[in-house]
Amino acid sequence: MTESRLYIEGGRKICGEIGVHGAKNSVLPVLAGALLSGGVCRIHNCPELSDVYASCRILRSLGCRCGREGDVLEVDARSISDYEISEGLMREMRSSIVFLGAILGRLRRCRLSFPGGCELGPRPIDIHLSGLKKLGARISEDHGVLDCSFSGAVTGADITLPLPSVGATENIMLAAVIGSGETVIRNAAREPEISDLAEFLNACGASISGHGSSTVSIKGVGGLHGCEFSVMPDRIVAATYMGAAAITGGELMLRGVRPSDMYSTVSVYEQMGCSVYPYSDRIYISAKKPLCAVKTLRTTPYPGFPTDCQPIVMAVLTRAKGTSVIVENIFENRFRAAPELLRMGADIKAEGKVAVIEGVPKLSGAATVAADLRAGAALVVAGLAADGTTAVSNLNYIDRGYESIETALRSIGAKIRRA
Numbered sequence: 410m411t412e413s414r415l416y417i418e419g420g421r422k423i424c425g426e427i428g429v430h431g432a433k434n435s436v437l438p439v440l441a442g443a444l445l446s447g448g449v450c451r452i453h454n455c456p457e458l459s460d461v462y463a464s465c466r467i468l469r470s471l472g473c474r475c476g477r478e479g480d481v482l483e484v485d486a487r488s489i490s491d492y493e494i495s496e497g498l499m500r501e502m503r504s505s506i507v508f509l510g511a512i513l514g515r516l517r518r519c520r521l522s523f524p525g526g527c528e529l530g531p532r533p534i535d536i537h538l539s540g541l542k543k544l545g546a547r548i549s550e551d552h553g554v555l556d557c558s559f560s561g562a563v564t565g566a567d568i569t570l571p572l573p574s575v576g577a578t579e580n581i582m583l584a585a586v587i588g589s590g591e592t593v594i595r596n597a598a599r600e601p602e603i604s605d606l607a608e609f610l611n612a613c614g615a616s617i618s619g620h621g622s623s624t625v626s627i628k629g630v631g632g633l634h635g636c637e638f639s640v641m642p643d644r645i646v647a648a649t650y651m652g653a654a655a656i657t658g659g660e661l662m663l664r665g666v667r668p669s670d671m672y673s674t675v676s677v678y679e680q681m682g683c684s685v686y687p688y689s690d691r692i693y694i695s696a697k698k699p700l701c702a703v704k705t706l707r708t709t710p711y712p713g714f715p716t717d718c719q720p721i722v723m724a725v726l727t728r729a730k731g732t733s734v735i736v737e738n739i740f741e742n743r744f745r746a747a748p749e750l751l752r753m754g755a756d757i758k759a760e761g762k763v764a765v766i767e768g769v770p771k772l773s774g775a776a777t778v779a780a781d782l783r784a785g786a787a788l789v790v791a792g793l794a795a796d797g798t799t800a801v802s803n804l805n806y807i808d809r810g811y812e813s814i815e816t817a818l819r820s821i822g823a824k825i826r827r828a
């Protein structure tokens with residue numbers, strides 16, 4: 410629990426214009442790709458997030474050099490000295506499992522401690538490991554340590570995933586880039602962040618195609634080189650700012666977004682009665698009318714409604730007229746914002762993977778606790794529309810995925826401070 414808290418004075422309309430920073434869920438696998446490249450990579454539009462700093466600590470522990478100049482993060486991975494990630498670094502951020510494929514692909518060997526579960530529930534990696542085994546990896550797991558090695562070169566494989574896991578798709582891609590033959594991943598995840606990673610690796614000399622579809626092909630190459638690359642915008646941060654405008658009855662222009670990544674999210678805000686106008690690299694949203702409930706909202710793998718937006722949309726739906734039903738199909742424990750929203754006067758019944766939300770005429774500010782990254786963001790969004798002051802603690806969760814959320818929201822009319 411960190412002592413710093415956000416204090417939000419609710420009741421002010423969010424309005425104005427805001428830029429959206431680079432995507433956390435793209436830059437993390439791209440940093441692993443930088444290690445695989447063995448060169449010097451300059452990563453533009455790199456967000457300033459604690460998860461990015463945690464990844465830089467991992468890269469440095471392996472012998473890479475990392476330095477930031479403005480929004481460019483430069484990674485020099487020409488000489489790496491180790492194939493092991495310490496338990497401490499692994500525990501800091503469970504998504505560091507994506508370094509497994511990169512270290513294995515570069516050094517043919519990797520040791521790291523099993524990533525623990527997280528706030529969203531157990532985060533198994535069975536699909537990652539079975540895919541790497543199909544690529545020829547020998548994997549031993551004992552005393553919580555994973556030891557993986559390739560005996561020979563990767564000569565390609567035909568891998569079908571039991572479910573379109575984002576992390577597993579990324580790990581298999583990273584491990585298959587350097588080698589010979591062709592690796593095909595079927596039932597691959599289609600998230601835009603997967604395509605961003607593939608474009609980054611191709612800029613480093615890889616030969617990947619089909620990314621963004623369910624069938625990705627990776628033709629092995631002898632080696633990679635560094636590159637210049639710009640990270641895609643963060644579609645979940647964009648959806649969060651849209652939720653802030655929606656719940657406060659405001660209007661907002663979001664700059665530097667990719668509307669084509671966000672169709673399912675945009676349509677949810679339209680179902681609530683918001684007017685949304687997507688342009689080439691910006692989205693305008695206004696919520697002039699009272700919000701109405703969304704009958705049934707199901708989270709699904711991309712291009713369906715993203716699980717990461719679910720807590721934020723739940724917060725907005727607490728003020729929408731009528732009954733909304735959310736079915737969370739991706740993670741076991743992703744209604745962590747609900748108990749805190751109840752403290753603010755929301756009417757939510759969450760049971761298993763279903764939550765029923767009855768719109769209420771108002772929310773009241775309260776002292777709340779962020780249980781995970783997106784649940785924390787949901788509390789901030791709710792606080793913007795609550796009467797009185799809402800405090801949100803455990804900001805370390807929010808800082809993992811949002812660049813200075815208070816500065817961003819203050820720039821579009823929120824009365825919010827960190828103390």
Ligand code: EPZ
Pocket residue numbers: 433434435437504531532533534535536537538572573574575576577598716717739740741782783810
């Ligand atoms: C990525 O997590 C994102 N994280 C998550 O964002 C996001 O919620 C998730 O994809 C789904 O879109 C990063 O990109 C760093 P999965 P990941 O593998 O890769 C099960 C955020 O808030 N599964 O697609 O872990 C798993 O338990 C974070 O920014 C297995 O059973 O997601 C889950 O139920 C939260 N075995 C489902 O698949 C495996 O080997 C989806 O997981 C792997 C996954």
